[in-house]
Amino acid sequence: MSGAAENTIKKEPLVRIVKRDGATFPQKVAVRVVAILLALVVDAIFIFGVTGLNPLGVYSVMWGGTFSNPTRFSWAMRDLATLLCIGIALAPAFKMRFWNIGAEGQVLMGGLVTALVMVYFGNSLPAPVLFATMLVASVAAGALWGFIPAWFKAHWNTNETLFTLMMNYVATSIVACMTNIMRGKASSLGTLNKATKAGWFPAIAGQRYTINIIVVIVLTFAVYAYLKYSKHGYEITVVGESENTARYAGINVRRVIIRTMLISGAICGICGFLIVAGKDQTISTTSAGGQGFTAIIVAWLAKFNTFYMALISFLLIFLSRGASEISSVYSLNEYATDIVTGIILFFILGSEFFINFRLIWRGKAPKLTKEGK
């Protein structure tokens, strides 16, 4: 094909794109590191252009946002746990090529029922039963929110990207309604069970967020193993690669889609549980705080590997903590975070190209015939 094309066009194109079969691990790492470094350079130019500050000084302040003292570090770990937890929840769905954009809503529903249990049963149930009820309720709520779009996708092939996106706003409305009822005549809901602390995760080893972090670490390992070593995980991979192949192989595609989304929604529900019981001790329409969307990017970039997810989540949390540190030190505003994060994401997304494809410049073509297979 390429030979015929060369005969017909007078001049070889300046650059041609060729698919690369499986870049090696060092290549992948190198491409990503270069992408992040380039993004940091662009960010530095942006920071300098807008503020006239020395970018290196700004970056060292940024570093302090996560590492300057134990409190900062524990906040960073808390945010990391939330983001990573949602990323982990999305991994099975994305591996199945099911675009679950609805994590935000699934997390909110999980958080909402957790809050409801805390408010209405907080004083009547003993602590272990209370925590168990909260967990079960949040899992059920999140799973339900994942189940609805999955059922329609499995039976009628309804577009899941848009369905799950809409479900976010339905969840937001429900949360707004329920918090409105719960707060009664007060202006805002405030901290739940402030006096009794019923349903609050206890501080362990002086750290408030220890339980959140432990749960997420366990989930990281569990979902990694589930996707990589279990029969379910294999079925998810096959359905994701090709539904027809899966069908010929005797896999019940409908069941796999629904089951996987139940799991995905359930883990999002757990995340809502962690946010309400372990982090905020309250619920509002912004409890998920856009992390459901950021986690989509995390899950996609990590190619469904939960350990890579931990790395990427850490990078993003480091950036956002750093940017908010910059904004308080230099009295900028916290939206600098969104810009800095956006630029880094653009570069990482763009760098995927150099992992999947190869450029061949004019005059270098003979090399292709030697290497070509």
Added chain:
Amino acid sequence: MGSSLIAWIMRAIPFGTIIMYGALGEIVTEKSGNLNLGVPGIMYLGGFAGFASAYYYEKLATNPSAVVCVVIALLCALVASTLGGLIYAFLTITLRANQNVTGLALTTFGMGVANFFGVFVLNGASYTAAPLANKAFAAKLPFVSGLGVLGQVVFSYGFLAYAAIALAIALFWFLNRTRAGLNLRAVGENPATADAAGINVTRYKYLATCAGAAICGVGGLYYVLDYNQGIWATTGQIQALGWLAVALVIFTTWKPLNAIWGAYLFGTLYWLYQFLPSVLGITVSSAMTDLIQMLPYLVTIVVLVVVSLRKKKENQPPASLGIAYFREER
């Protein structure tokens, strides 16, 4: 009752206009096979660029003229949103990055840019206004707007509200009656076939994505300078509007003409919580009000399900929506 019905319509139509621009832009983009989830970000970029340029023009010019103000604001909004579209286009078309993820990143980025630089414009205040630009953009039609109820309901909006309807009709004509429009749809349905037929797939995708982004940006501009009375404040509102525009695209089943009534229907549903009680003369608790606000989204879900259930060919999304095209992968 009658007066609150009129007030309801007069709220619904401007609201519909914002998301109509967003939806029309996204229809153009999606017809080329690109699902751009960056609509909210692009609306932020367009809205902010339009506002900021009008604001500084009013502040710096000694004798600011309304016409120049409108032209400057429109131009800046178009340029900023096109640039946003260009980022998306470069990443997804040339570098073949995942469309959903790139779109979401663009939403984060656009919102960040608008609100970050917005703070400099605000300069410590909680909001700033561009009154001249607002007056120019919200100017009613000179004579017909005085025609009683009809004048109020039909003729009392800024010129961009009518431009949106004209644009929808123009897009209908473009997509169905012109060669370029048919080519564009071919690219969205099956780029490989379009490529074989000699259509420059990359060029069509780039142009459609950038043009679509520019149209979305006008929606943001309309929101700030007309709907929001020319006031800029740090806000999350545009994001919700952007997602509603994405929802409207599905509701219209990718047909520009449906966007006209669909947008007004969404506007009506959105303001239902405020006006229905007074129209019916009942009182609704504020908790119920919160619940009613999910209506536009529920309606979209129902449409989505019905469309997938009926499987009518002309109501389906473009066949290669969301998939990057690589010529050698066939």
